[in-house]
Amino acid sequence: MDAKILISVEQLYRYYGHHLAVEDISFELAQGEVLGFLGPNGAGKSTTMQMITGNLAPSAGRIRINGIDILDAPKRAKAEIGYLPEQPPVYRDLTVDEYLYYCAKLHRVSKDQRSQVIARAKDRCGLAAVSKRLIANLSKGFQQRVGIAQAILHSPAVVILDEPTVGLDPNQIRDIRALIRELGESHGIILSTHILPEVQATCTRVQIIHQGRLVFSESMQELERRLTSHVLLLETRQPLDDAKLENLPEIDNVERISETRARLHFAENNPADAVAACVAEQDWGLVELSLDRQTLEQVFVDLTCSDVPQTDRASS
Amino acid sequence: MILTIAIRELKNLFLSPLAWAIMAVLQLILAYLFLSQLDTYMLLQPRLAGIEGAPGVTDIVVAPLLQTTGFLLLLVAPAITMRVFSDEKRNRTLSLLLSAPVSMTDIVLGKFLGITFFLLLLLALLAAMPLALYAGTTLDAGKLLAGLLGLALLLAAIAAIGVFMSSLTEQPVVAAISTLGLLMLLWIIDWSGSNQEGMTDLLPYLSMKTHYESFLKGLFSTADVAYYLLLITTFLILTIRRLDQQRLTG
Numbered sequence: 120m121d122a123k124i125l126i127s128v129e130q131l132y133r134y135y136g137h138h139l140a141v142e143d144i145s146f147e148l149a150q151g152e153v154l155g156f157l158g159p160n161g162a163g164k165s166t167t168m169q170m171i172t173g174n175l176a177p178s179a180g181r182i183r184i185n186g187i188d189i190l191d192a193p194k195r196a197k198a199e200i201g202y203l204p205e206q207p208p209v210y211r212d213l214t215v216d217e218y219l220y221y222c223a224k225l226h227r228v229s230k231d232q233r234s235q236v237i238a239r240a241k242d243r244c245g246l247a248a249v250s251k252r253l254i255a256n257l258s259k260g261f262q263q264r265v266g267i268a269q270a271i272l273h274s275p276a277v278v279i280l281d282e283p284t285v286g287l288d289p290n291q292i293r294d295i296r297a298l299i300r301e302l303g304e305s306h307g308i309i310l311s312t313h314i315l316p317e318v319q320a321t322c323t324r325v326q327i328i329h330q331g332r333l334v335f336s337e338s339m340q341e342l343e344r345r346l347t348s349h350v351l352l353l354e355t356r357q358p359l360d361d362a363k364l365e366n367l368p369e370i371d372n373v374e375r376i377s378e379t380r381a382r383l384h385f386a387e388n389n390p391a392d393a394v395a396a397c398v399a400e401q402d403w404g405l406v407e408l409s410l411d412r413q414t415l416e417q418v419f420v421d422l423t424c425s426d427v428p429q430t431d432r433a434s435s
Numbered sequence: 436m437i438l439t440i441a442i443r444e445l446k447n448l449f450l451s452p453l454a455w456a457i458m459a460v461l462q463l464i465l466a467y468l469f470l471s472q473l474d475t476y477m478l479l480q481p482r483l484a485g486i487e488g489a490p491g492v493t494d495i496v497v498a499p500l501l502q503t504t505g506f507l508l509l510l511v512a513p514a515i516t517m518r519v520f521s522d523e524k525r526n527r528t529l530s531l532l533l534s535a536p537v538s539m540t541d542i543v544l545g546k547f548l549g550i551t552f553f554l555l556l557l558l559a560l561l562a563a564m565p566l567a568l569y570a571g572t573t574l575d576a577g578k579l580l581a582g583l584l585g586l587a588l589l590l591a592a593i594a595a596i597g598v599f600m601s602s603l604t605e606q607p608v609v610a611a612i613s614t615l616g617l618l619m620l621l622w623i624i625d626w627s628g629s630n631q632e633g634m635t636d637l638l639p640y641l642s643m644k645t646h647y648e649s650f651l652k653g654l655f656s657t658a659d660v661a662y663y664l665l666l667i668t669t670f671l672i673l674t675i676r677r678l679d680q681q682r683l684t685g
Contacts, residue, residue, distance in 0.1 A: 135684075172534040176682045198536040208531035212450040224439045225535040269531070 122149040124186075125199075125277050125307035126171065131180035133166055133331075140166045142331040144180075148277070153303035155322035156311035159423050163331040164311040165205055168281050171309070172202040185276050198226070201275040205282055207266025211255035215246055215265055218254060219272060226273035240268040243298055245291075259286035267295065271302060278302055280310040284317060296321045315415050325415070329423045342415070350411040351383040351391060356404030363401060367393050382411060436537050437545045444549025448515065454553065457511055461504075462560055468503055469564045472496040493575040497565045498651045501582045504561055505589050505647055508554070509618045512590070515553060516597020517611035519546050520678075525605045533682075543674045547598050554590040558583065578653035585650025588663035589643060593618060595670035602674045618643075 126148040133141040141163040148154050156164045169175040171182055173189050173196070182189045182196075189196040210218055219237045228236050241247050244264040249257060254265060263286050270278055283299070284292045299321050302308055312318060318325055325342055327335035337345075353359070358378045365373055369390035374382040383394065391408055398405045448454040476495045483489040523529040532542050562583055568574055600614040601607070625642035639645045643666075646659040 169530075172530075174530050174533045174682065194536045194538060197534060200534060202530070202534040204527065204530045204534075206527040208526075208528040210447070210528060211526070212447065221439075221443055222531070222535075225436070225532070225537060227436075227536065 122151050124149055125184065126309070127181075127183045128167075128171065129181040131167065131170060131182065132178045133163070133170060133175065134178045140331050141170070141177075144328070144331075144333050146326060146333065146336060148307045148309060150276075150307050151304060152324055153299060153308045153310065153322045155318035155325045156309060156328060157313075157315070157318060157325060157419060158311075158328035160313075162328045162423070164328055165281055167328070168202070168279050168309065168311060169204075172200055172279055173197050174202075174204070198273075199276040201270035201273065201278045203266045203270040203278075203280045203283060205285075207262050208269070209254045209262055209265050212253065214251055214253055215241070215257075216250045218265065219268060222269045222272055228273050236272060236274075240272045243271065244268040245294060260288060260291055263287060264291070264295075267298075275306070277307045277309070280308070282312055283310055284312065284314065292317075315419060319415055327419060327422050334422045335418065342418075346413050346415065346418075348410045348412045349385055351385065351389070351394060352380075352407065352409050352411045353383055353394060353398070354380045354407040355398060356406060357402070359403065360401070363397060364394070367397060369393065379406070436541045437548065440532070440537070440542060440545025441548035441552060444519070444546050445552045448549070448553050453514065457515065458557060458560065461507060461511060461557060464507065465500065465504055465561055466564065469496070469500055472499055491575060492568060492572055493565075493578045496568070497574065497579055497582060500561075500565065501586055501651055502648070505586055506622070508557070508590060508593065509622060510615065512554065512593045513597055513600075513611040513614035513618070516550055516594060516614060517601055517607040519550060519598050520602040520674075521605050521607045521610045525607075539675050539678050543598065543602075543671055543678065547594055547671055547674075550594040550598065551591050554594055555587060558586055558590060575653065578651075581653045581655045582651050584655070585647050585659070588650075588660065589647050592643065592663050592666045592670075595667040595674075596621075599670040599674045599677070602677045 124147050126146075128147070129145050131141055131144040132139070144163075144167060146154075156167070158164045166175065170177045171184070171189070173193055176190075184196040185199045187196040187199070210221075213221070216237070219240065220233065223233045223236055238247075241250055244267050246261070246264055246268055249261055254262060257265070263283070267280065267283055270280065280299070284295055287295060296317065299308060299310065303321075303323070310321070319339070322339055324338045325335065326333055353364075356379065359375070359381055361373045361375065361381070364370060364381070364383065367390060369385050369388055371384045371386055374384065376382060383390070389410070391410075395405065395408060398408075473496055476492055479495065520529070523532070565574065565579060596617055597610075597614045600617065601610040603613070604610050621641065621643045623642070623644070625639040625645055640662070646662045649656060649659050
């Protein structure tokens with residue numbers, strides 16, 4: 120059942136002076152997974168990514184890329200990685216072609232494959248039309264795409280993208296998401312973002328980092344299941360009667376919010392039709408009847424607003 | 436891999452007008468100097484002809500030319516080396532190199548060689564002037580070669596110091612000023628203490644100028660070569676250490 124483990128991170132710590140930026144993070148990434156890194160600003164997402172790519176040295180912990188320890192054999196480990204930092208590392212004085220050619224050489228793409236590899240990366244990132252232009256003259260979105268092209272150029276086992284869709288227009292975002300999904304089939308991908316729908320659209324697994332700690336890590340399917348609601352929200356004009364509602368076969372219990380509002384918990388089937396019929400029968404006057412859907416956003420807010428008790432963590 | 440980085444660095448220099456400007460300005464000034472030295476030699480020549488073992492054209496034209504070139508490049512080279520690492524850090528492009536499968540040594544050596552290639556290109560342009568004298572006279576080839584080798588070593592040392600200074604800061608101008616400061620200090624360090632007892636050996640030994648001058652006299656001594664090689668190695672190692680340490684402290 121296990122796919123090949125591409126990244127394994129064990130008990131990663133990172134201090135900036137006395138400030139603990141990353142605390143005891145451990146996770147694994149398998150082939151074919153797209154891992155979404157979420158977290159508020161300054162949570163330690165970028166720091167973690169920089170450590171995985173060898174741009175920063177961890178204070179403690181172990182990182183293995185495709186089974187190779189990045190501290191023991193940095194050259195071999197880095198050959199397996201494509202990395203797009205927060206700011207695309209593009210040389211503004213070069214043209215797109217010159218830049219990608221240099222990157223291909225840096226990543227030891229053999230001479231006869233170079234032009235082919237560059238053409239494919241440009242094609243995938245939609246850069247063919249601007250290949251002769253100076254990077255300095257390109258818009259932010261195109262620069263970002265050059266950065267992505269650079270990261271996937273040498274078809275690394277792992278692609279790490281730090282906020283890849285920043286500065287792109289909606290069409291480009293869709294293209295890039297499609298590209299990420301496509302890459303995710305054969306590679307392992309880590310991407311960080313603030314944009315929650317993006318995670319739901321592209322990732323197979325979600326991790327939330329808060330104050331340097333991993334507070335949430337679940338596969339997308341589990342998350343979807345958890346987000347599927349088992350609560351109906353009911354509001355009527357007339358005061359409700361709990362007993363009548365609890366008598367309905369599918370409803371487990373009724374949680375009153377106010378005179379006219381209640382949350383109805385149910386287990387299996389959605390009893391909305393029965394509730395509606397009951398409300399009509401009693402002539403309470405239906406105002407609202409809806410699924411109380413929990414969104415990823417709520418999970419995120421619950422976990423990362425420190426003053427809110429971390430109920431989700433306890434229940435998971 | 437080192438060569439890939441070096442060639443990119445060299446090409447990068449020519450992408451901005453700075454490299455061209457420096458080459459043009461230096462060549463102009465040095466050509467003027469060369470001509471004026473040549474004039475001096477023409478004036479002195481009748482008198483020198485009578486003297487046994489008198490200084491030849493190499494001593495009167497080439498040596499002062501190379502001496503001045505060395506000093507001028509001391510002032511100009513920081514403008515070339517300042518960008519090497521500070522620009523990369525400021526534009527956040529260093530992570531491209533850091534996440535590529537190359538070692539820190541490769542990166543530093545590549546950058547250093549790129550700068551050195553450029554300075555050697557300047558040297559080649561300059562060497563063309565004394566070599567042109569072969570059309571009308573003969574030169575002391577040994578002295579000329581020793582002088583050029585001395586200048587090449589001096590330039591490499593300047594490049595190493597500049598690369599190190601550039602790795603210290605994100606501000607290119609700060610890198611340039613500190614490079615200039617350190618180079619000047621190493622140039623004039625033998626001025627003081629030359630008439631004091633006890634200090635006489637150390638300070639002149641540290642000075643880049645004394646070692647350079649012995650090359651210009653036509654002296655090829657391992658001590659002088661070793662001095663420059665030590666200087667270059669020290670600053671390159673310091674640069675590698677510095678960049679490695681930055682990965683630890685962020």
